[in-house]
Amino acid sequence: MSSKISDEKVQICASFLQEHLSNHQSHQQCPLVVGLNGMQGVGKTTLVASLAERLNRDGISTAVFSIDDFYLTHEEQLKLAEENPDNLLFQHRGQPGTHDVKLANSVLVSLINSQPTKVPVYDKALFSGQGDRLPEQYWTVVNSQGSKPAQVVILEGWSVGFRSLSSEQIEAKWNAPSRTLYKHKLEHLLLLNEKLRLYEALWDCFHVFIQIDSEQAEFVYTWRQEQEDCMRISRGDPQAGMTAEQVQKFVDGFYPGYELYTESLRQGWNLQRPETQLQIIVGLDRTVKQINRL
Template identity: 55%
Template sequence: MATTAVDIIDDKSPICIPFILSRYHAYLSASASTSTSIPAPAPTSTPNPNNNRPKRPFIIGLNGVQGAGKTTLVRALARQLRETEGLETLVCSIDDFYLRREDQQALAESHPDNLLVQVRGEPGTHDIPLAHTFFTSLCAGLPAQIPQYDKAAYSGLGDRVPSSQWTTINGPDQPPVEVVIFEGWCVGFRSLDEGEVVRKWEDANSRTLRQHPLEHLLFVNEKLRAYDVITDTFDAFIHIDAENTEWVYDWRLEQEAMLRRERGTGMTDEQVVKFVDAYYPAYELFSDMLRNGLMPSNKPGCQLRLIVGKDRRVKQTVII
């Protein structure tokens, strides 16, 4: 299968920035109306622009199918929010919350027949207690350390970086984090009713679900329930969707072909397909829920869906 590298053009941040700012200012207004007013500083004090801002940061969840331009978008958003809007912005990834290597091995060994949890990737292979602790501190405006994960460790199997190397935020001499962008390929996925999992598994048009026993899919679905502790913190949500989800295979093949040309090494086309196959069941199970709207009914207009074509350019925008 021939592949060619394609430059990813940022046509998404000009759409996302106005959406984020509108939701952010609404968030500030709502926070001001529900919080105790802060006494005005004495006349001799230097005004603090953060006095009227809540301790809890504004949290944006960002989901994007692999290869659709998520990384390019996140970088552009963070840069504009920091440099143009003057907002202390933190970008963190769900990938940095993968289980430690020893815990991933234990999970795989305890479910040796379940191919979905033999390596990192699917829901169930993240350290949700660690994520809960991190987001609890973040929401309270307290100091916190950002976990880091080294995907190259153990010949690509990956492992968490020692905590001594993690970055601290909200420290005593640091500006408080005001905006958080939490990104990842499965960010925002919520578990389904068992009957819905069965219906999707029985669908003859499924690409990968029938490659797995139903009970293995139900295991991942059940593990996903714990992720709500993160998802429920979102004040806004951005979803980079594709007109055809199967394009993720082509996009990943393009990326790997470029890596092979630049570095002289990389996965073969067959290995890439196998790699994406490990993630694709979650797309088939949980993407429809994102498309129908993730945010609760008391947060209308807080979700932006960007539908992209094969060239990764935005073809349609939907506010939910």
């Protein structure tokens, strides 16, 4: 992804956050908590890193972490897969239910209270792309003693902000034409939906929300392949990451989440807080096509 494309999104997001931060600081002492959603490979990691750098440069202390940081350990993920042997949604990391939500909640609460906080680090390249959480000595320390407490806290991820649906809504989507939902049993989708409810206490901590949306959901397959190719190049290891066949299978495992929950996210992450969602719609080349406030 070119720096020009990234810079455009950084400018748009920075202006949005600075606008809300000014109002937030006049009413509350805690940091502005931001949720950021975007499909795999759309450039979330690059965006949030550049956004944090921009805000820090402007004197706004910013902490960024990902829902991916809270994936279950490799051992825990294997156990989850064994406990649900016929449920394809839980055979690898990705979907709601494959994270340590309790750990994520404790980290976010600690950051909101401006306490010194260790944020876990997850290495997706370990175990031939299956990934694992690194030992605690490698975790990132935020709000360390003597540092300026974070004024903005950003939690990013492909499923961040997704809201659970009713059982009737899940069944209706399962019965409708789809790319991947028909491959799964209804009870498996309902279990996924039940797992998602555990995440909503995290989303309720957000003050504002940023959604990097796409003109077509299928772009995620191209973007994810590009992401894996870049990983191999950056690491100088042709065996790192996933093959094209593995990418197809891997994204298929995520895709039910997009089919189930993206539609409602496009209507607003929190209907009780209008004008707090910035939606940036991009094309296949990741250039900005449309900007909305929801």
